[in-house]
Amino acid sequence: MSKQTSCCAPLAREPIGKDDAAELAKVLKAVADPVRLRLLSLIAARDEDTCVCDLLPEFDLSQPTISHHLKILREAGLIESERRGTWVYSWVIPQALDRLSALFTTAPAETGAR
Amino acid sequence: MSKQTSCCAPLAREPIGKDDAAELAKVLKAVADPVRLRLLSLIAARDEDTCVCDLLPEFDLSQPTISHHLKILREAGLIESERRGTWVYSWVIPQALDRLSALFTTAPAETGAR
DNA sequence: CACATGCATCGATGAGTGTCAATATCGACC
DNA sequence: GGTCGATATTGACACTCATCGATGCATGTG
Numbered sequence: 001m002s003k004q005t006s007c008c009a010p011l012a013r014e015p016i017g018k019d020d021a022a023e024l025a026k027v028l029k030a031v032a033d034p035v036r037l038r039l040l041s042l043i044a045a046r047d048e049d050t051c052v053c054d055l056l057p058e059f060d061l062s063q064p065t066i067s068h069h070l071k072i073l074r075e076a077g078l079i080e081s082e083r084r085g086t087w088v089y090s091w092v093i094p095q096a097l098d099r100l101s102a103l104f105t106t107a108p109a110e111t112g113a114r
Numbered sequence: 115m116s117k118q119t120s121c122c123a124p125l126a127r128e129p130i131g132k133d134d135a136a137e138l139a140k141v142l143k144a145v146a147d148p149v150r151l152r153l154l155s156l157i158a159a160r161d162e163d164t165c166v167c168d169l170l171p172e173f174d175l176s177q178p179t180i181s182h183h184l185k186i187l188r189e190a191g192l193i194e195s196e197r198r199g200t201w202v203y204s205w206v207i208p209q210a211l212d213r214l215s216a217l218f219t220t221a222p223a224e225t226g227a228r
Numbered sequence: 229c230a231c232a233t234g235c236a237t238c239g240a241t242g243a244g245t246g247t248c249a250a251t252a253t254c255g256a257c258c
Numbered sequence: 259g260g261t262c263g264a265t266a267t268t269g270a271c272a273c274t275c276a277t278c279g280a281t282g283c284a285t286g287t288g
Contacts, residue, residue: 011154011155011158012158012159012211014155014159015156015159016152018152021148021149021155024151025146025151028145032139032143032145033139034132034138034139037125037139038129038135040125041125041126041130044125044126044220045125045126045128058129092126094220097126097218097219097220100214101216101217102215103215104212104214105215106212
């Protein structure tokens, strides 16, 4: 389901291809929302995995809405979730964040590029 | 017009605030589109400023549509444009890209966080 | 001044998105 | 097995957005 073909060269290095742009836009759409940004940050800034029940009280939104946003973050490959008994815990996928960070890098760094 | 209050701590460092999330979401919405990603990359990967007339042939889209996307990138503070005679040239604002890069950093680096 | 060219703006339209209430599912516990 | 609490799914609705054709505006040229 998750493509993540490759496409990680910084935007500023060379013009991004059409397909890469489409795939990256999906991931960026997932973070281009105030609620999902906060959700992602709340999950990422924790030492332990985060229960949905811990996230709900942080928002003035219904439970289905939060569930919906979490699903979008999951489908974008930014977080993963797992059921443990009654609760569902989530955590971030660091590589996904690193990929975005590298995408916007302006100084190519060029460190041992093979 | 451009807020850019501050808000640059990585998402993974501490939970982002409501206002910062809203402001950042605007910028991210600007890049969360395949056409705008390619536009930004085309402009960023150049040595010289880029003329709109150089961008148009890269897309199967009407000129008003490209103009519309450029305006969104401009309003997001990602690029700037200037008229020079007949043509309008654009260039990226490196700080804006750096800000996004830092946002998704997973290793806080912690370099002299005075 | 008249005209051509490069780009921006406007208005309309179809597709996509965020939100909720209602309902379903899943696991725990009695 | 029945019930309850936690989360997911569904359907509907209002709203936003990407796109276009038509048009406007500015600049350069004959």
